Amino acid sequence: MVADHLRSLIARFTVRRSETFVVDVDLEVGHGETVALLGPNGAGKSSVVAAIAGLLPIDSGRIEIGGLLLDDPAAGVFSPPEVRKIGVVFQDFLLFPHLSVIDNIAFGLTRGRNRAEARSIAGHWAERLAVASLSQQRPGDLSGGEAQRVALARALATTPDVLLLDEPLSALDVTTRAEVRRLLSDHLSEFGGPRLIITHDPTDAYLLADRIYVIENGAITQSGSPDEIRLRPKTRYAADLAGANLHEGSVSDGVVSVDGHPVHVAEEVPDGRVLLAIPATAVSIHTSAPGGSPRNSWSTSVERLEHLGPRARLRTGGPLPLTAELTEAALLDLGIEPGATVWVAIKATEISVEPFE
Amino acid sequence: MGLIVTNWVRLSLLVVASLVVASCGSDQESAGEVLVSAAASLTDLFTEMEESYESEHPGVDVIVNFGGSPALREQIIQGAPVDVFASADLANMEALVERNLVGGEPQVFASNQLQIAVPSGNPGGVSGVSDFGDDALLVGLCAEEVPCGRLAREVLANAGVMAAVDSNEPDVRALLTKIELGELDLGIVYVTDVMASEGSVEGIAIPDEVNVATEYPIAVLSDAPNSDLADDFVSWVTSDDGAAIVAEYGFRLP
Amino acid sequence: MVVLAGLGLALFVLPLIGLLGRVPWADLPALLSSEVVTDALRISLIVSILATVISLVLGVPIAWVLARVEFPGRSLARGVVTLPLVLPPVVGGAALLFALGRRGLVGEPLYEATGLLLPFSTWGVVVATTFVAMPFMVITLEGALRNMDLRYEGAAASLGASRGTVFRRVTLPMVAPSLVAGIVLTWARAFGEFGATVTFAGNLQGRTQSLPLAVFIALESDRATAVTISLMMVVISLVVLVALRDRWWRTT
Numbered sequence: 001m002v003a004d005h006l007r008s009l010i011a012r013f014t015v016r017r018s019e020t021f022v023v024d025v026d027l028e029v030g031h032g033e034t035v036a037l038l039g040p041n042g043a044g045k046s047s048v049v050a051a052i053a054g055l056l057p058i059d060s061g062r063i064e065i066g067g068l069l070l071d072d073p074a075a076g077v078f079s080p081p082e083v084r085k086i087g088v089v090f091q092d093f094l095l096f097p098h099l100s101v102i103d104n105i106a107f108g109l110t111r112g113r114n115r116a117e118a119r120s121i122a123g124h125w126a127e128r129l130a131v132a133s134l135s136q137q138r139p140g141d142l143s144g145g146e147a148q149r150v151a152l153a154r155a156l157a158t159t160p161d162v163l164l165l166d167e168p169l170s171a172l173d174v175t176t177r178a179e180v181r182r183l184l185s186d187h188l189s190e191f192g193g194p195r196l197i198i199t200h201d202p203t204d205a206y207l208l209a210d211r212i213y214v215i216e217n218g219a220i221t222q223s224g225s226p227d228e229i230r231l232r233p234k235t236r237y238a239a240d241l242a243g244a245n246l247h248e249g250s251v252s253d254g255v256v257s258v259d260g261h262p263v264h265v266a267e268e269v270p271d272g273r274v275l276l277a278i279p280a281t282a283v284s285i286h287t288s289a290p291g292g293s294p295r296n297s298w299s300t301s302v303e304r305l306e307h308l309g310p311r312a313r314l315r316t317g318g319p320l321p322l323t324a325e326l327t328e329a330a331l332l333d334l335g336i337e338p339g340a341t342v343w344v345a346i347k348a349t350e351i352s353v354e355p356f357e
Numbered sequence: 358m359g360l361i362v363t364n365w366v367r368l369s370l371l372v373v374a375s376l377v378v379a380s381c382g383s384d385q386e387s388a389g390e391v392l393v394s395a396a397a398s399l400t401d402l403f404t405e406m407e408e409s410y411e412s413e414h415p416g417v418d419v420i421v422n423f424g425g426s427p428a429l430r431e432q433i434i435q436g437a438p439v440d441v442f443a444s445a446d447l448a449n450m451e452a453l454v455e456r457n458l459v460g461g462e463p464q465v466f467a468s469n470q471l472q473i474a475v476p477s478g479n480p481g482g483v484s485g486v487s488d489f490g491d492d493a494l495l496v497g498l499c500a501e502e503v504p505c506g507r508l509a510r511e512v513l514a515n516a517g518v519m520a521a522v523d524s525n526e527p528d529v530r531a532l533l534t535k536i537e538l539g540e541l542d543l544g545i546v547y548v549t550d551v552m553a554s555e556g557s558v559e560g561i562a563i564p565d566e567v568n569v570a571t572e573y574p575i576a577v578l579s580d581a582p583n584s585d586l587a588d589d590f591v592s593w594v595t596s597d598d599g600a601a602i603v604a605e606y607g608f609r610l611p
Numbered sequence: 612m613v614v615l616a617g618l619g620l621a622l623f624v625l626p627l628i629g630l631l632g633r634v635p636w637a638d639l640p641a642l643l644s645s646e647v648v649t650d651a652l653r654i655s656l657i658v659s660i661l662a663t664v665i666s667l668v669l670g671v672p673i674a675w676v677l678a679r680v681e682f683p684g685r686s687l688a689r690g691v692v693t694l695p696l697v698l699p700p701v702v703g704g705a706a707l708l709f710a711l712g713r714r715g716l717v718g719e720p721l722y723e724a725t726g727l728l729l730p731f732s733t734w735g736v737v738v739a740t741t742f743v744a745m746p747f748m749v750i751t752l753e754g755a756l757r758n759m760d761l762r763y764e765g766a767a768a769s770l771g772a773s774r775g776t777v778f779r780r781v782t783l784p785m786v787a788p789s790l791v792a793g794i795v796l797t798w799a800r801a802f803g804e805f806g807a808t809v810t811f812a813g814n815l816q817g818r819t820q821s822l823p824l825a826v827f828i829a830l831e832s833d834r835a836t837a838v839t840i841s842l843m844m845v846v847i848s849l850v851v852l853v854a855l856r857d858r859w860w861r862t863t
Contacts, residue, residue: 097785502833540712
């Protein structure tokens with residue numbers, strides 16, 4: 001039995017996708033870790049999934065799990081996808097439309113077992129993912145959230161060594177997304193092996209992952225804990241992610257506060273830890289105390305200014321450091337310089353709050 | 358939706374209109390035309406007759422439609438706009454006469470006898486009519502429903518042979534083609550067919566005592582669209598000029 | 612739109628009404644049980660079903676290769692397979708004769724070696740019919756295979772399914788509607804086949820005379836039989852087409 005710390009997924013490879021685009025990554029996902037591969041669309045994330053799953057042979061490098069080589073062109077080793085014990089939850093779920101929910105979940109279980117046995121094991125997983133009541137339905141009849149659970153059950157049922165989730169939440173609407181994020185969070189930690197989530201949404205990465213790799217244009221540009229990426233972005237894209245203003249806070253007696261500073265939100269949130277997201281575009285900057293409706297308003301200083309053509313980005317200091325985006329014209333009009341004192345105003349309705357466990 | 362409907366309607370009107378114009382157009386051209394339906398066994402003969410007649414009568418277009426006599430007869434009964442019918446036997450012509458579809462008196466312009474045809478080289482080693490009973494050979498006949506087939510069966514009956522037939526071809530030309538290709542070892546066709554094949558099939562004579570002859574009548578049809586020209590054509594066929602070509606192709610003269 | 616559709620429909624319905632008008636209803640039982648008719652029916656049913664089965668067995672792999680495997684000359688191969696759809700059936704029959712006839716390219720050595728002869732035999736009818744009907748199977752299925760979302764096959768592989776299992780449990784079921792359509796079209800073409808059959812296999816009652824051949828021959832001399840057989844073919848075809856359409860063309 002290979003020791004836990006050795007049963008990591010190591011993916012160090014290059015694969016050419018077109019005349020001009022090569023994916024060149026170096027990833028390691030430890031046993032018991034959830035790692036996110038975070039990047040914009042077109043960065044090469046799907047290629048990484050396909051390569052690890054065995055659907056896309058790599059050009060050079062290697063992919064291994066716990067020392068077992070899956071793909072190594074130099075050594076002439078290639079394990080076809082059906083042999084790799086990798087569970088994949090696909091974007092768009094890819095549930096087989098002609099099979100019922102229970103048969104979908106049982107799909108990977110039929111080798112070496114009879115139908116009844118496979119269905120019974122599948123039924124057990126359906127219960128764990130709370131979709132047992134849907135067993136006889138067809139994928140076409142399921143809602144997004146239900147389909148996501150079935151897809152997860154289907155992947156988990158085969159007890160794979162590694163779990164790959166390709167944009168697990170992007171096909172869902174906003175409310176379902178929150179609910180499924182919670183579900184994933186639970187099941188991911190229960191699953192023993194390495195977990196790799198591919199996503200373009202920083203909230204998903206932040207809430208679900210222990211570590212993040214940032215991928216842009218086929219290469220890893222930064223890796224680290226969610227906080228590291230958030231607070232010390234190394235690239236423009238990472239900085240844009242930082243512009244999403246993600247802050248950990250807590251709720252006590254219905255009052256949300258971040259680092260002791262109260263924040264007014266438009267939702268009812270249960271007590272506990274939360275993640276707040278404040279879009280940079282929702283932070284308005286004033287040269288004097290603003291009146292009007294915004295519930296969140298305080299005085300702060302301008303720490304940094306970034307000029308990005310017609311837009312400008314402004315970083316404020318305490319009590320709650322924020323990135324704000326304004327037009328270059330507005331900046332000039334207001335005569336704002338680094339070090340100046342400004343007032344920020346944020347509408348409570350613009351702030352999103354997620355329970356964070 | 359409205360635009361799609363309008364375009365569809367326009368398109369279909371255009372199609373219908375052009376069809377009408379096309380058919381009208383051909384009516385205009387029938388001033389110098391004669392449409393002849395002739396039995397399949399007359400193929401080579403009538404092709405030559407058509408060329409000869411047209412060269413002697415410039416401006417007239419003779420169009421010949423070949424086929425099994427019963428099929429041609431049936432087309433005429435169903436109203437096909439044919440001017441002249443040349444049948445491979447009297448019976449099919451009679452059928453039209455009974456229905457008052459024939460203009461004047463049908464005239465016999467040629468007669469024919471039957472002959473055994475074998476592929477060149479006679480691979481089946483056929484010597485006579487009795488070989489039609491040989492199971493080991495691939496035997497072909499015209500279908501009983503066409504004159505050639507009916508007559509062939511008369512010959513076989515006359516000779517007391519139970520034929521082991523492998524295929525009843527729809528018309529004599531189809532039969533001839535298969536013999537030519539060597540796919541059939543023997544068949545019964547007209548003497549004239551063997552002659553016309555110019556060596557690609559060989560003929561073996563059928564003894565006169567069992568052989569049958571068929572007569573070819575020709576007539577102008579009563580509903581002929583071009584009756585004047587049709588009369589001219591038929592007169593020419595039965596004239597000395599026509600008779601010369603008939604003899605050239607191996608038919609006997611009446 | 613409705614008027615045009617009605618006109619189009621009339622094109623299909625009028626000949627049927629014309630046919631019904633000529634049926635000798637009183638003599639029908641006797642005609643239907645005559646040897647000519649029962650022989651032709653037996654041959655047509657056996658041949659059309661056999662041709663459909665062979666078209667499945669050979670056509671599915673052909674469709675799969677054309678849809679999924681990239682090889683040099685693939686367009687040409689696709690064209691060749693489609694050829695019988697475009698060629699006049701008689702030309703197809705003649706080509707078969709040149710290849711598989713007694714003096715044919717392959718037929719001659721085959722005959723010399725084994726005494727096996729396809730023309731003028733029922734198997735010859737099967738071959739000719741399969742030749743003209745199989746392209747329907749291939750074309751219908753190839754389109755479906757090409758348009759199918761291949762990611763489903765990837766998903767199946769990730770769940771441990773071997774290539775054969777993927778084909779059996781995912782690919783085939785997902786193209787099932789097209790497969791059924793292919794079977795129906797293939798059978799229909801096989802059932803109505805005339806030109807290639809008469810040219811390649813000849814015409815002999817009880818051995819090679821299928822229903823279409825029997826109609827053609829009977830039309831010239833025995834109108835009653837011809838109409839009877841035509842009616843029979845229309846009824847059989849309608850039953851098959853309507854039954855299959857309703858039951859199997861439901862999308863999954």
